[in-house]
Amino acid sequence: MKVKSSLLGMALAILPVFGFAGNNIKMVVGTYTDAGSQGLYSFSFDQSTGEVSALSSLSVDNPSYFTFSKNGRFIYAVSEQNSSKAVLNCIGFDPVTGSFSFMNSQLTHGADPCYVDTDGRIALTANYSSGTISVFPILKNGTLDKSQLQISSRKGGPNRSRQGIPHAHCAVFAPDGNIFATDFSGDRLLSFYYNKDEQKLEDHGIAAHVKAGSGPRHLVFSPNGKYAYLMNELSGKVIVYKYTEGKLKEIQSVLADNAQAKGGADIHVSPDGMFVYASTRLEGDGITIFRTDYNGKLTRVGMQPTGRHPRNFAITPNGKFLLVACRDDNKIQVFSRDKNTGMLQNTNQDISLSRPACVKFYRIK
Structure with a gap:
């Protein structure tokens, strides 16, 4: 199904759908569907110019977070519902045309799944309102088997x-296959490993304690796998860890949310590993910019104001653009990125879309 131009609210450039020799990549956006959005949308994005064209859409309830399979043929998207309708969906995706096809879904047995990650063998969801982690074996055809386990925070x-x-x-999966979960209310990071033979998670205990009241939210790893960066929602701080053989050692804590609005949200590392970006909401909404040093530590170098409620954002594979899903302004902002300074500049190429919540890119390798 094609996305109607009225949903985009702007004249989008017409780009070639099949031109993957250059900078044309696919972008998928997940939305909240309580205000008329269909759910998932795909676009063609030119990562040399920042121009975008609409491709397809699929009706899915509240796909507020999703992830691609490694081959790009499947999308695993949550349906964030505080009810028996909370599921993880498997959606077929054509990385050439951007078209979707529904495959199957499985109950999370946990309320409000808000995060999903996969290593190709299993998919994991973090279920916010029930404080659990659901584990879904992935079948040979890419679809989801029933959830087998739940780990409680x-x-x-x-x-x-x-x-x-x-x-x-x-x-989230670490680069070496270890699994880490953020225990938001317990102020801890939990560690697991998936035993394929026994088809169960092995509990490796508490990976790290954070200061009481921090509310750990999102964890990401540096491209070289040596460092991990934790965004804390309530304290608004980013904690830096040195990562070695499944162990996290805290080496720094630095403030991202100057407004102290208790709205720390997303965090990502630039493709070259030289900068870390963190989004903050509720007051002083924007993206905080940090430069990394050779020890993985951060120095704050700037802050880019954004639209309201920047819940999620994504950096293009070539590092040239950073796109922010501004949920409460019903738009995705497109910022150009200076690779040397890390600074962002609004290109004013907004993509109008009802309640965007998650943006991800896929490029055929």
């Missing part, structure tokens, strides 16, 4: 209004 943080019940916000 705990309550106990001092922020009673935000940490009064268990919450889990992220479950």
Whole structure:
């Protein structure tokens, strides 16, 4: 199904769909569907100019976060629902045309799945409102088997209004295959490993404690796998870890949210590993920019204001653009990125879309 131009609210450049020899890549956007959005949208994005053209859409309930399979043929997208409708969806994706096809879905048995990651063997969801992690074996045809396991986080943080019940916000694979989950209410990082033979997660215990009331949210690794960066929602701080053989050692904590709005959100590392970007919301919405040094530590070098509620953002594979999903302004902002300074500049090439929540790129390798 083609995306109607009225949904985009702008005249989008017409780009060749099959021209992958140059800078033409695919972009997929997940949205909240409570205000008329269909769900998933695909676009063709020219990462040399920042121009975009609409390709396809698919009706999916609240696909607020998703991830690609390694070959780009499947998308695993949550349906963030606080009910029995909370599922993980497997969606076929044509990385050449950008078209979607629904494959199957499986119940998470956990409320409000808000994050998903995969290593090709299994998919993991972090279920925010139930504080659990669901594990889905991936079948040979790429579809999802039933959820087998759930790992529970705990309550106990001092922020009673935000940490009064268990919450889990992220479950991510490290480059070496280890699994880490953010225990938002317990102020901890949990460590696991998937035993393929026994088809179960091995509990490796607490990978790290964070200061009480921090609310750990998203964890990302540097391109070389030597460092990890944790965005804390409530404290607004980024914690830097040295990563060695499955172990995290804290080496720095630096503030990203100057407004102290308790709205720290997403975090990503530039493709060259030289800069870290963190989004903050609720007040002073924007992207905080950090330069990395040879030890992985961060120096704050700038802050780029954005539209309202920058829940998620993505950097193009060539590092030239950074796109921000501004959920409450119903648009995706396109910023050009200076690779030497890390600074961002608004290109004013906004993509109008109802309640965007997740942006990801896929390039045929």
